[in-house]
Amino acid sequence: MSVFANAHAGSRGRKSLYAGIAGLGAVALVLSGCAADSGNSNGGNSGEDLTLKIGTALPQTGNLAFLGPPENAGVAYAASLINEADLGITIEVVEGDSGDTDNKAYETEIPRLLSEDVSAIVGAASSGVSLQFIDEVVAADTILFSPANTSDAFTMYEDNGLYFRTAPSDVLQGEVLGNLIAEDGHETLGMIVLNDSYGTGLAKYTKEAFEAAGGKVVAEPTYNTGDTSFDAQISEVIAQDPDAIVLITFEEVKTMIPNVVSAFPAENLYFVDGNLANFGDQYPAGTLTGAKGTFPGTNVDTLGDFTTALNEFWVGEGEKELTEFTYGAESYDAVILLALAALKAGSTDGPAIAEALQAVSGGSGDGEKCTTFADCAEIINGGGDADYDGVSGPITFNEVGDPTEATIGTYIFGEDNNYSAY
Structure with a gap:
């Protein structure tokens, strides 16, 4: 049975995914800077294409390393679909390893990601690990968006409105x-x-x-x-x-x-x-x-189409076949939501994206339902309000970045x- 309740390693195999954006590296920061300085105050894409740089702090090592492949696959698959859609935003992914509180990979990885001027970091999987660097991330005006943190410690955390998660408490x-x-x-x-x-x-x-x-x-x-x-x-x-x-x-x-x-x-x-x-x-x-x-x-068992497509994509990128899919959908949805929020804000500035995340998830109570990036992006680019229902569920963020609808x-x-x- 399923219970429904309202509640609240390496990237060598992914060269083909990023080959199309490798040439954009020289202009990525320029585009991001322009977007951050001239966000569209009316909401929606202003007509200037955005380049959104997202870092990952997902477990390639440590005691949650078995969750790394589906989570990294979810991020990469979402990025590929967003880039393929060509609807005003390009995603550039900078991969990192969160490790765990024993090997402390995050101590060097988080500063490296922040030095790359990412607008958001997707991770960590472990709540305990995210708590080790959340202050460092939000102090840099960067979003921390976890696909797997479930600790209730984050619900009332002083995060300057920059912490979100697609997994429920x-x-x-x-x-x-x-x-x-x-x-x-x-x-x-x-x-x-x-x-x-x-x-x-x-x-x-x-x-x-x-x-x-x-x-x-x-x-x-x-x-x-x-x-x-x-x-x-x-x-x-x-x-x-x-x-x-x-x-x-x-x-x-x-x-x-x-x-x-x-x-x-x-x-x-x-x-x-x-x-x-x-x-x-x-x-x-x-x-x-x-x-x-x-x-x-x-x-x-109800995610057959998604998991099949995710696995086919991942293997096509030269990676090993997925044997686990836990939090793959939540990682995918995190990237889709970040891209939609950037489009709505007309900006790649972290705080501006954060301000739009609740709205694109449907948390504001308004918006037209949509279930793919392309459909939602078309709504936003047309001047409307999109309400994304994800692969992992409706999501619907509340004012503190927690999903208000979830399935266990x-x-x-x-x-x-x-x-x-x-």
Whole structure:
């Protein structure tokens, strides 16, 4: 089932995508500067083509590196379609690696991206990582737009109106997950939790929902990014003999799984967006049969046309075939929205784009519905107001850059250790 709720590495293979804009490098800053200085106060494209430079701070390394390919693919695919449409704006992508809070790749990557005069940075995937550099980005009058941050810490963050995300807050995912576990008949729950803003926040809301439904959380040990042994946490949870266990982790789950399933039935395990993956033959067949999980976004089984096109594009760019699609749609939508907002503002100035983002998402309550960049751009270029409904959902930003409409999908693992819609 899917639950609908109103709530709130390297770029060598992508040379062909950027070949068409490589020659624009010498004039990109000039165009951006002119646009920033002479934005169209009436809204809509003033007739002068814009060159919008977007940086990415997505995980090529670190404990969320498995999410890097679909997210980078989503960005690149959106850029290719926008450039192909030739409707008044060209996207130039400058790739970067967010890393994680252990390897700290962002410490050198974010200054590098900002030195390239990007108008926006798409990233990071990890909430904890984004919190390490959000102040640096917004201080440079640059938008930080995450396709995957779900921590509630961002909702009231002092970001000068420059932070946006296409993934909903964990308030919603926690409610769905906690209720799912309770509805499955479990009365006691153990949790192993990543000790960062994402992990502890999602654990909090999962616990609240589960206990509000009559359950009890009996153990919730944490671990830190960079830890390599989790025996103590697993032993603490198993010792409490819970009915169910939820693993609120990132890629560390791969190390945990063998020890957890050797002492606990897989059908009573629950995963989250930070670790839900198609594990396939990484483990013997049947290892995860019956385990379940959640992640924000339109149910992957209903995204067939998009994921097929995304994968075909990515392979066509010389990259490996995608095996995961988590947050690919959200990354795609982030770039489409940035481009539409730049068109509406008639500017590539970060704050000017930010002021238009709520409107092009439909958050202002006005606008003509449209579902592709080309259709929305035609509306804007014609002097109208566009309301983009994305591949990942309606989005509809509120005044603090959070999506107000979202979908949480629920999934179940089969004998092949891969997941499908539940």
